[in-house]
Amino acid sequence: MTDWSTLTDACGTAEHVPSLLDRFEADPNGVRSEVMDHLCPQLDTAFPASYEALPRLAQIASACGPEDLTSVLLAAGAIAACSPGLSEPDSPLTVYSAPIGVLHMLTDRHLRRAVEAGEYVDLLQSLLSFEGAEIWDRCLDGLHSGEYEVVCPHCGVNMFIVLGQDGYFCCTDDYALGEVEKSPLQPVRAQDLTGLPRRLFTRAVADGQEELAHGIPYLFGRTACPDCGTDFSVAERVVAGWTL
Incomplete structure (x- = not known):
């Protein structure tokens, strides 16, 4: 039996958490924000x-x-x-592997039912988080929003990576304000995707998320800085921005 009074959440002692989870069970959609305020504020702690x-x-x-x-x-x-x-000693992913396995199975099933692209990407990130896939369990949302902000690895200029209805390109100015200099994104051929990128692509296609699937080869492709011309991997710059 867990002694919740010996544990902490974002507000201090966690003795109230069992009752909070009782209310969450009764009304998941209504109580979710309160649960997150206590157990995972800002989605990063x-x-x-x-x-x-x-x-x-x-x-x-x-x-x-x-x-x-x-x-x-x-x-x-x-x-x-x-x-x-998972490589860390006593990682919660290992300590709580049984319930995480259940959550992973339910997420895998529920993904197939998701219709709205934003919900699909959020659930896909949850699926990866239960697997211990670091970085990409938090930064796939640009596939839905259609934009990432990255920094040129050579000259340090801030850039927009655009994926979606406005096209597939890199620019250094706000493309919504008018004509800007753009560098096209060069996608990896779908058949050349490997590892996690291939799995994401194959899964999105199988689940009927064609627009999201179309952006994945561009996310893991290459482009060049419009200012200095340096060629770079889009995914590497996304990861670099997340780990700063």
Whole structure:
């Protein structure tokens, strides 16, 4: 039996967390923001009580209906994304591997039902977080928003990577304000994708997310800085920006 009074969340002692999770179970969509305020504020910080809540979140997810499941899976996914990697001693991903396995299975199933692209990307990131896939479990959202901000590896200028209805290009000025100098993105051929990029592409296609799938070869492709002409990997600059 967990002694919650010995654990902490974002507000101090976690003795109130069991009752908070009871309310979350009764109304996942209505209580999710409060749960996140206590267990994973700003979606980037977790606490001992956050990880201890994972078994209960797995139980809640297993019992709730499709209309509430997304809220539970995203809450658990945000917590898992904060965990040290599987290579770290006593990683919560290892300590709580059983409930995380349940959450992963439910997310995998629920992804196939997601229709809206934003929800799909959020769930896909949760799926990766339960697997311990660092970085990409937090920065796929640009595939939906259509934009990443990165820095040139040579001259240091800030750049926009644009993926979507406005085209597939790199620029250094706000492209929404008018004509700007653009460098086209050079996608990897779909058949040449390997590892995680190939898995993401194949999964998005299989789940009917064709627009998202179309952007993945560009995200893992190359382009050049419009200012200095330096060629670079788009994905490497996205990762570099996240790890700063």
